[in-house]
Amino acid sequence: MVRLRRRPAVDLRVLDGLDNAARPVVQVKLVDAGDLYVSWRWEHAPGEPRVMALDRGRLRPGLDDLARALPSPLPGEDPEGALGRALGGALLDREREHALTTRLAQTLLPFHLTAELNELGARGARPHLRIQPSPSTAQVPWEALPGDAGERFADLVDVSVLTPATVRNATGRRVAPWDRAGPVAAALDPRVPGVPDGSALGSVLGPVESGSALAAMAAALGPRLRPSAATVSDAFRRGDLDRDLLEAELATAARFLYVGHVTTAEHGLGAALHLSCPASASGRAAPIGAHRPLTAADLAFGHRTDAPRPWRLPNRVAMIACESGGDARFAEPSGLVTAMVQTGAEYVTAARWALPTDAALPGGGLAGAVVAVNDAHEAADPVAALAAWQRDRAARWWRSGDPSCSPLFWGAFSTAYAPTPTPRPNP
Numbered sequence: 311m312v313r314l315r316r317r318p319a320v321d322l323r324v325l326d327g328l329d330n331a332a333r334p335v336v337q338v339k340l341v342d343a344g345d346l347y348v349s350w351r352w353e354h355a356p357g358e359p360r361v362m363a364l365d366r367g368r369l370r371p372g373l374d375d376l377a378r379a380l381p382s383p384l385p386g387e388d389p390e391g392a393l394g395r396a397l398g399g400a401l402l403d404r405e406r407e408h409a410l411t412t413r414l415a416q417t418l419l420p421f422h423l424t425a426e427l428n429e430l431g432a433r434g435a436r437p438h439l440r441i442q443p444s445p446s447t448a449q450v451p452w453e454a455l456p457g458d459a460g461e462r463f464a465d466l467v468d469v470s471v472l473t474p475a476t477v478r479n480a481t482g483r484r485v486a487p488w489d490r491a492g493p494v495a496a497a498l499d500p501r502v503p504g505v506p507d508g509s510a511l512g513s514v515l516g517p518v519e520s521g522s523a524l525a526a527m528a529a530a531l532g533p534r535l536r537p538s539a540a541t542v543s544d545a546f547r548r549g550d551l552d553r554d555l556l557e558a559e560l561a562t563a564a565r566f567l568y569v570g571h572v573t574t575a576e577h578g579l580g581a582a583l584h585l586s587c588p589a590s591a592s593g594r595a596a597p598i599g600a601h602r603p604l605t606a607a608d609l610a611f612g613h614r615t616d617a618p619r620p621w622r623l624p625n626r627v628a629m630i631a632c633e634s635g636g637d638a639r640f641a642e643p644s645g646l647v648t649a650m651v652q653t654g655a656e657y658v659t660a661a662r663w664a665l666p667t668d669a670a671l672p673g674g675g676l677a678g679a680v681v682a683v684n685d686a687h688e689a690a691d692p693v694a695a696l697a698a699w700q701r702d703r704a705a706r707w708w709r710s711g712d713p714s715c716s717p718l719f720w721g722a723f724s725t726a727y728a729p730t731p732t733p734r735p736n737p
Contacts, residue, residue: 320425324358334430334437337472338423340444348420362420372413373446375400379410380449381664381718382633389510393670401718404711408456411717415455415463418447431466438693440472440727448638449662451721453700462704468697470727471635473651474643478728485730486654488625490688492564493536495624497556498528499569500586501549504600511571511584511601514631514667515677518546523674523681536563552587553604553613557621565626565687569680572631578644579607581636583629592616606649623654626687630680635660635724651728657692658726659683665722673714683723693725 328334335353340346345366351359381396383389400406430437441452453464463469472478499515507513518524520543528535528545536559539545560566571584582595582603589597593613595605604613612618627650629635635658637645647658668676682699689695700720707715 320422322426322429324352324355324360325426325429328352328354334435335440336423336426336437337440337442339442339472340447342444342446346418346444346446348418348423350420350423352426360420360422362422364417364420368417369446372410372417373450375410376414376449379407381666382449383664389664392664393666396718397666397671401721402713402716404708407717408460411451411454412456414450415457418450419455427466437467439467439469441469442472442474443638445639445641448636451662451717453697453724454704454717454721460708462701464697464700464704468691468694469724470693471638471647471724473637473648473726473728477643477648477651479731480652483652483731484654485656485728486623486625488656489564492534492624493559493562494531494534494565494567495536495556495559495563496528496531496545496567497551497570497583497585498546498548498567500551500584501547502571502584502601503549503586503588511598513547514570515546515680516667516669518543522677524677527681527684549586551585553585553591553593553608556585557613560624561622563624565624565628567628567684567687568634569630572629572634572646573603574633574636574645575605578637578640578642578648579605579610581606581634581645583631583646606644606646609646610649610652621653623650625655626657626692627655628659628683628687629661630665630676630683631661632664633661635662635726647726651726656727656729657687658728659687659692659696659723660726661722662724663722666718671713673712675714675716675719678714679719679723682720686725693727696723696725 336350338350340348346364346369348364349359349361379396379399379401381393383392400410427437452469455463499513502511505511525542528542535545572581574581582605584603587602587604589600589602591602592615593602594607595603609621612620635647637643637647647660650658665676668674686692686695703715703720706712
């Protein structure tokens with residue numbers, strides 16, 4: 311049995327109403343209001359919520375240390391400085407990483423919740439934990455938090471991001487259907503106009519060799535790959551994949567795989583993907599040289615300002631890109647994940663923080679993450695499939711200390727899960 315933390319016995323009667331045939335699901339919400347307020351409720355017992363206030367003074371040191379361990383720039387820091395700091399930081403040293411994540415677990419996880427999860431683990435159940443982070447906890451790698459004997463949170467539960475109720479239950483939201491054999495719209499390291507390969511918006515994957523895992527991934531998609539490519543190598547670094555072509559491909563796709571750059575802004579709707587769009591393309595973002603980014607606002611409201619129309623996103627979306635899942639860092643959560651959920655996605659996998667390329671840290675960390683996330687989105691349950699990969703990486707990291715298996719890579723990814731809203735009963 312996996313145990314997260316040893317604590318005094320607590321009342322576990324909330325679990326008595328759980329059907330043995332049903333998968334336990336718990337919703338956890340965090341709110342910054344001076345201290346950190348954590349509330350949770352089991353979906354089988356909606357009338358029995360729990361709430362606990364966690365002292366900010368106890369939380370702050372661990373959260374500050376986490377921020378210093380990540381490659382996302384701190385205030386006043388440039389991306390190169392942030393990367394250099396993270397490459398010498400706690401997440402690439404097994405003992406320091408364990409100390410950091412242990413401290414986060416001890417200060418962030420309410421003992422009543424861990425007792426309930428431990429009880430379900432003893433019963434042989436694997437709960438689904440749907441968590442809605444607050445801005446201060448948006449980058450916490452919940453799956454990496456260890457228990458008493460070094461087991462990770464991912465050993466006990468499957469974790470997904472719970473989008474705000476106003477987003478997932480929005481009036482008029484329609485979840486796109488899932489077709490396992492359907493087309494896959496892919497933007498695999500697209501060329502950004504006017505940008506050299508080695509620059510800030512240049513290639514994230516570098517040359518893709520014919521015998522590599524990335525090439526095999528693209529080849530396995532076969533005729534499902536959209537836009538179609540004459541050869542496997544032609545699927546990468548395309549220079550013609552602009553917003554108009556992508557929008558058309560997404561309208562009939564079953565899922566979307568994006569590997570490239572995401573940049574953030576002062577507000578969530580300004581978060582942007584970088585495709586092969588010239589500055590002359592219609593859109594809501596200001597051009598950057600010869601290129602216009604595609605923002606979350608473009609997706610949510612339409613990029614054609616003269617005839618706005620929201621995009622249609624497929625059932626599953628994966629973004630392997632720096633801080634692509636940064637919605638929760640804003641006071642009012644919004645961004646690329648939110649825009650994709652609003653426009654049809656049920657599952658959106660994205661990154662909590664900046665991702666080092668394999669040029670910065672050789673060994674296949676980023677390339678391996680691309681393949682793993684793609685495989686998870688081919689599975690029946692992307693949340694469970696991603697968790698299985700994270701468990702495997704965690705075990706390898708602890709055995710070998712291989713940098714490519716560090717939580718710096720696998721801990722970055724989380725999946726927002728927003729199924730079709732349940733119809734409200736008529737009054």
